[in-house]
Amino acid sequence: MDKKRIALNIAAPLCGLAAFIVIWFIASAAIGVSIILPSPSETIVKFFALFAEKGFYLAVGRTLGRAVLSFLIAFVAACLFAFLSKLSLFFKKAFAPIAVIMRVMPTISVILLVLIWFKSNVSPYVITFLVIFPMLYRVVTDAADGVDPALLEMTKAFRLSCGKRFFNFYLPEMLPPVLTGASITLSFSVKLTVAAEVLAFTADSIGRYMKQTSAYIETSKLLAWTVVAILLGFLLEGLLLLVKKLLVRRYHGKQS
Structure with missing residues (x-):
């Protein structure tokens, strides 16, 4: 059963990816103009050529750093605000x-306002934080509210300290939903950071190179x-899901 599930988990995504590439190839051939839609092979050649370009690794590293740092700040802030919300109903x-308001505000409005208020090298951090913070706050608060009330009553009956309640009961129950939501948000932070870099024309960034290649068509x-x-x-996203699997296995003694 496990082998069939593993095979399905590998084969299904590969089939989906293959279908996407075939459709892309057919569309490119039908259009016949590479400047509008280049073929997959042309894109792959350009992809590997990027590794030899000056500034490639610096741009990738800095974009990655901006995305991860923005996510970490937003995640810590979301956990703090969720903790305060749990302590005080008011x-x-x-x-x-x-x-x-933060969650429903159009992303483009956030981007344009931040570009007015901040410099280009700071804007990607602020934009990514403002967009993903309310998402992470919702994830953490929902996870905290989803902890079994009967379990909490039991901890009160045994008069366990706050630390023991958190690490022995809250944390194991909250980890799976929090890390699942965080993994999706982390990959989304890359998307946001690149979009912000494009509009801010941030130096040493993937977004800046995208803007330049777009300008030259x-x-x-x-x-x-x-x-x-x-x-x-x-x-x-894959790394965070791996962390989730390891932590859940540690706390629950089984694979997630």
């Missing part, structure tokens, strides 16, 4: 409209940079 009710190179950004998102 704080939770007072902060609720602010969280909703180098479509195949633009798609190659897009592949780089996608791979970064996949990498970060």
Whole structure:
């Protein structure tokens, strides 16, 4: 059963990816103009050519750093505000409209306002934080509210300290949903960071190179940079899901 599930988990995504590439190839051949839609092979050639370009590794490293740092700051802030919301019902009710406004505010509005208020090298951090913070806050608060009330009553009956309650009961129950939501948000932070870099024309960034290739209508190179950004998102999401699996196995004694 496990072998069948593993085979399915590998084969199904590969089939989906193959179908996407075939459709892309057919569409490119039908259009017949590489400047509009280059073929997958052209894009792959440009993708590998990027590794030899001056500034490639610096741009990738700095974009990755911006995305990860913005995520970490937002995650810590979300955990702090969720903790305060759990401690105080008044704080939770007072902060609720602010969280909703941040969550439903159009992303493009956030980007344009931040570009007015901050310099280009700071804008990607602020934009990514403002967009993903309310998402992470919702994830953490929902996870905290989802802890079994009967379990909490038991901890009170045994008069366990706050530390023991958190590490022995809250944390094991909250880890799976929090890390699942965080992994999706982390990959989304790469997407946001690159978008912010494009509009801010941030130095030493994937977004800046995308903007330049777009200006020169180098479509195949633009798609190659897009592949780089996608791979970064996949990498970060995969790493966090791996961390989730290891932590859940540690606390629950079984595989997630």
